[in-house]
Amino acid sequence: MSFHRIDMLPAFDANERSRQRTRWNEAEDVKNKILARIRAGAGEDFLQWEFENGNLGPIEDQWDLAGFDLFSEELVFSGNDDNFENIDFSYSEFWHTKFSNATFSQARFTFARLYNVQFHNCLFSFAHFYGAKLERCRFVNCDFIQENGFSNCDFINSEFTNCFFNKSKFSDCRFDENVRFNASGGKLILGLRASPTSSFKEELIAPEASKIFRNIKEAYQSGQVYAEVRKYVFLQHQAYTRFNRAGRFHRAKAYAWEILAGYGVKPLRVLALLVFLFLLVFMRFAFISGDVRDGLLLSAGAFLTFGAKAELLNRLGVFDQLLYVSAAFAGVSLVALFITDMANVLLKET
Numbered sequence: 001m002s003f004h005r006i007d008m009l010p011a012f013d014a015n016e017r018s019r020q021r022t023r024w025n026e027a028e029d030v031k032n033k034i035l036a037r038i039r040a041g042a043g044e045d046f047l048q049w050e051f052e053n054g055n056l057g058p059i060e061d062q063w064d065l066a067g068f069d070l071f072s073e074e075l076v077f078s079g080n081d082d083n084f085e086n087i088d089f090s091y092s093e094f095w096h097t098k099f100s101n102a103t104f105s106q107a108r109f110t111f112a113r114l115y116n117v118q119f120h121n122c123l124f125s126f127a128h129f130y131g132a133k134l135e136r137c138r139f140v141n142c143d144f145i146q147e148n149g150f151s152n153c154d155f156i157n158s159e160f161t162n163c164f165f166n167k168s169k170f171s172d173c174r175f176d177e178n179v180r181f182n183a184s185g186g187k188l189i190l191g192l193r194a195s196p197t198s199s200f201k202e203e204l205i206a207p208e209a210s211k212i213f214r215n216i217k218e219a220y221q222s223g224q225v226y227a228e229v230r231k232y233v234f235l236q237h238q239a240y241t242r243f244n245r246a247g248r249f250h251r252a253k254a255y256a257w258e259i260l261a262g263y264g265v266k267p268l269r270v271l272a273l274l275v276f277l278f279l280l281v282f283m284r285f286a287f288i289s290g291d292v293r294d295g296l297l298l299s300a301g302a303f304l305t306f307g308a309k310a311e312l313l314n315r316l317g318v319f320d321q322l323l324y325v326s327a328a329f330a331g332v333s334l335v336a337l338f339i340t341d342m343a344n345v346l347l348k349e350t
Helices: 014-026 028-039 048-052 206-222 226-244 248-264 267-288 292-303 310-314 318-347
Strands: 068-069 074-076 092-095 098-100 103-105 108-110 112-113 118-119 121-127 126-131 133-135 138-140 143-145 149-151 155-156 159-161 180-182
Touching: 014 028, 074 143, 092 292, 121 318, 206 226, 226 248, 267 292, 292 310, 292 318, 310 318
Parallel strands: 068 092, 074 098, 092 112, 098 118, 103 121, 108 126, 112 133, 118 138, 121 143, 126 149, 133 155, 138 159, 159 180
Antiparallel strands: none
């Protein structure tokens, strides 16, 4: 699976979106009444009494806020309640709004649009975004716990700062080049928060870290942001090596591959190793030949296999002859690996 254009998703219904959004224009008094309750803290079943007494005209049940819009609101909650439990925000639009200490439990944001919305110290539990567009949104010190997340969502110029994910929360999403993940302070596992900022007792499931990075990588890939794709390819393999790979031998091979070539996405590591080995061999050959120029040409001839000063081999001992052969093998192998990795990196950006 991969990201699909939101208006092409099978569940998307333009007529339903229009109906849900326009119904609030015909019931401005009801909208203001609901908005006043949200400003007062919302809470569990905060619309139940009014709905059961027939005071909320257009809504279909006590959780129905589909198509609702918020504009330029600053909503601060106590952090002790389920402010938006089971609320359906499908087709809703939030603009220039900030939520602080809010709890979204079993809330649904299907085909919602969020622009310049900030979530600070918010808790998302069994909350789900599907086919939503989030532009210039910020999630700061937010906890995504239990089962919830973002499916086929389009993120533009958005940011997750010090957020906690117990497992992967992204599937089939698309990120542009300005989407960022940052974490600092507390215990981190490969840059991921190990525990939530809230008092909720949950920890990062370490074997899930590889999947978190894989799904973030796929979202950047859908947005053709290849520099970030390489970064998260590396983190994905790094997490898999540490938390998922079984057997000491296989893990040791993976660590060696990580150090040597960064799992095929860090060609400069291969080049650095090639230069390091060349310097070692050069110092040896310069020392035994007594001539820096001869040592340089002999080493270069070995690593690049053009045979410069090969006649000097007749004066060398068995150890140095074996070193020359080994240097030639290492040179051919590392040059080939460097070219392959560079091609792998560069061709994926075209």
